């Protein structure tokens with residue numbers, strides 16, 4: 001890792017934070033920062049995402065209070081919702097939660113580099129895009145780091161932190177300090193497509209879908225094997241439904257692109273489910289049905305389907 005010589009803010013507590021993308025992860029990550037006392041600007045160009053955002057943050061705050069007994073004060077008052085990245089001009093720590101599409105993230109990082117203060121750190125929630133690749137679209141690759149929050153971010157205490165060879169020690173230190181303020185512990189890994197978690201998990205999900213497609217077992221049985229035999233909490237296909245099958249599909253495409261490995265070619269069943277709008281829990285149906293968990297908000301606006 002290279003060492004940056006610029007001066008650093010003396011404290012990470014309460015620094016203005018930006019979150020780019022108000023989807024499944026962005027809302028959860030924004031709630032984590034606001035609950036820890038940070039003023040947060042959340043940027044999403046899509047009006048539906050901004051309209052739903054405050055209620056989804058409230059729901060997470062209620063869930064955290066109920067499950068953990070934590071009272072985080074006026075969480076919603078610390079959040080500002082914006083359509084344009086220009087609103088991030090004062091953000092000193094920004095978390096990218098845009099879709100897992102390479103061109104979308106490249107453009108987002110270019111914009112952040114133009115807009116944010118020189119000392120700002122750019123952290124990406126990307127599931128699979130190498131951090132070095134994202135850093136190369138900025139003039140500050142030493143200040144770009146991976147913060148792969150887990151879903152749902154307000155209830156998951158561990159973050160996979162990925163550093164590229166260009167990420168400075170100071171950036172890593174600041175990132176670990178910020179995560180500590182959120183009450184998150186970090187597991188630090190090197191760079192590479194999918195890092196550790198998704199390089200392994202996505203192959204498992206893809207193979208689990210192939211097993212269903214082949215008729216060897218249905219989705220419930222596949223998950224039960226993982227739950228009852230291996231002690232997994234939910235199994236690979238319920239995990240995929242929680243992530244969002246659109247995001248799983250995008251992540252497989254990214255992994256295929258950056259590894260060149262045919263094993264990441266999405267199973268046709270997965271592609272069919274996404275094409276049919278059955279993208280998992282957020283749509284009320286994926287590999288499994290979620291009748292009481294339906295959402296009318298599409299996971300992603302129509303027309304945003306620019307695959308890598």
Ligand SMILES: NC(=O)c1ccc[n+]([C@@H]2O[C@H](COP(=O)([O-])OP(=O)(O)OC[C@H]3O[C@@H](n4cnc5c(N)ncnc54)[C@H](O)[C@@H]3O)[C@@H](O)[C@H]2O)c1
Pocket residue numbers: 020021022023024025026043044045046049096097098099100101104108125126127128148149150151242243244247251299300301
């Ligand atoms: N879903 C998961 O379980 C999970 C877990 C860990 C990491 N991730 C990663 O987090 C990132 C976000 O995933 P998600 O599941 O929240 O996706 P999502 O599709 O639910 O949300 C993406 C949001 O980004 C917005 N968006 C689109 N283009 C944008 C732009 N140019 N600028 C700002 N916002 C824009 C969309 O309107 C949408 O609200 C991805 O990189 C994904 O791989 C997802």
